[in-house]
Amino acid sequence: MDAFRQRHEHDSYWCGLLLGGRCGVQLTTKLYTDRVCHFAHHPGAEGQCGWRDRGVASADPLYVKAAAAAWLRSAGHPEDQVRFDSARPDGAEIRSVLDVRFKERGLRVHLDQAVSPVWDQDGLEPVLGLSVPVTGTR
Structure with missing residues (x-):
């Protein structure tokens, strides 16, 4: 994730474009060492999304x-x-x-x-x- 962040430091990602979802809120990256790193909604924006596939x-x-x-x-x-x-x-x-x-x-x-x-x-x-x-x- 660190390499991805450096390579794409000027890029932004949005729910509903390329990654699934549909609310249009900007996404952030989540860095983990015990599971797969992934994109997520910014804190506080999660409840706004109608994306059902959260499991x-x-x-x-x-x-x-x-x-x-x-x-x-x-x-x-x-x-x-x-x-x-x-x-x-x-x-x-x-x-x-x-x-x-x-x-x-x-x-x-x-x-x-x-x-x-x-x-x-x-x-x-x-x-x-x-x-x-x-x-x-x-």
């Missing part, structure tokens, strides 16, 4: 990203050549699918059932979360 599962994309980054690092993929994208196929919620791209390949991680897996999509291999049923055949 542990709302951090799933953060955990997936951290695990995928560690796995790819251990496999020798330079960090600056790995890209993460919160894809929104067919207007899905921002936390439904996470694309992990490295070299000419990639993974599409399905975190919920909102987006059906595509088994023969060029360059993206589907990875299904626990609540995503296997449909179709490979």
